[in-house]
Amino acid sequence: MDIHKLKLFTALASAGHFGRAASTCHVSPSTVSRNLKQLEEELGTELVLRDNRSVALTEQGQQFLQFARETLQQWETFQESLLAGANELRGQLSLYCSVTASYSFLYDILTEFRPRHPGINIKLHTGDPAQAIERITLGLEDVAIATRPERLPAGLDFKPIAHSPLVFIGPVDQTHLGGKPSQWRDLPMIISEDGLARERFNAWCQKENLTPNIYAEVKGNEAIVSMVSLGFGVGLVPQIVLDNSPLQQQVKRLPDQPDMGPFETGICVLEKRLKSPIVAALWAQINS
Template sequence: MDHKQLGYFLTLAETLHFARASELCHVSAPTLSRQIKQLEQELGTELFIRDNRSVILTSHGKAFVEYAQATLAKWRQFKSQCQDNEGPLSGELSMYCSVTATYSFTYELFALFRKQYPAVELNLNTGDPAFSINHVQTGKEDLAVAVKPATLPQGLAYLPLGKSQLVVIAPVMDCPLTDILNRYQNSSALWANLPFIMPEHGVLKERVDAFCTVQKLTPKVYAHVSGHEAMVALASLGFGVACVPQIVLDQSPFQQQVQYLDTRGMLEDIEIGLVCKQKRLQDPVVNALWQCATELF
């Protein structure tokens, strides 16, 4: 087995969804399936139970998660120990963030880091920001750009990068949803009649759930969606209203196809920051990027 296969395995173990895992790993679903099958053949046991509807970890698969996480963490630690203190800083660094974060935070950070440490290999993986902290905790990534939760898990270092307002958006085009908006304009019954595009996980879901609780609302859910950018796209097409960070909307190609709903005083801003395991800051490569982020933000 190789380290790339272990990474594929951990992603599938987290998502339990071949299409989603292949997207996160930037490979096709057949390639991912083939790599997992090769891994199972080498181990001599099934790691997943698959059918047309679901993917489930076997008991051996659950045990192998710990092995894969520990192996990848030790591999990165060993590589950092091999660093030549007299030569230029070198090694490998992985970061996870949303597509929006690559424009808003990561590009400027990587540009500075690349200029100062050109010998370090940078790996950037994008996906749903709800997975950011978990990727760091499990050792899948060295660092991540994440929305700060109400309680930061123990053992994690956190560096604030910025804040973003939360907004609720709806389509501007004529459709059944805009008919509802016009019919219930300025009415307390508006929210109860709107279909919602809901986030699947993370802080944003917690904020939307809290909003619904305060409004004494059981939302009509059109779909649960992974990824803020996809929520903007679905809202612009009239499938439902969506609560998204303003920073996502600012970078979206669909920002002219949506309108804001009035939620003044109803939604708390989110804070976005850089996270990594506290003990990983002892790694010269990780610490170097952390210091670059400190300089910028």
């Protein structure tokens, strides 16, 4: 199987668009289309449903995507193993984290890692922390800074680096919400769409027999702090997000905080990716 074709196919699957996939891989859209057609002819099945604007994977395409990602990971691990005996590791490390994690944890990690391994290029993606585990399990990233879920998926390894409580916050001026601090549970809520914080919030509401007044469901804790600072409602965020927010002076912790359980942040990888000397180098640096 042609590794180049696999890379183009995975890029197309991620982008959902021929033009964007071509831009990512620095080739023309016709090159992506031609290689896809060759793959489909080799496999004797249709991998992608096409229209004028986007593409969607068929059931066979989804199965092949998993094969392609695993094959590319094995290929990268093999290439890296050939360089493991050299004086200096060389290659690329894909890392995913939230914006908050990028300046809360990533700076310290890379400040130590870069001088030790200057030949390793870091490919950094930032986004919703609730997607971190999924991006690792799908093989989209080598390493992620993530929140430990209630149940760690099979085949995943997690090394903790910090603990932070979940806290309810409101605007400094409570009058924007039209309620008193003692009545904050009746006020509009701004919470995450998914992830551990949402799971804890749902469990707490059930325990308290509370039907929440949900004003907004958002992706990203930073957006929650921003909306709360503007007086749209009260929000639930990790304390570490609040501590590092440029808006921390515009919000405040609410009184009578419930115990929402531990919120553990750490580094996660697929166990099989630890065979990669590059991934193993970063993993070994983290002290649990």
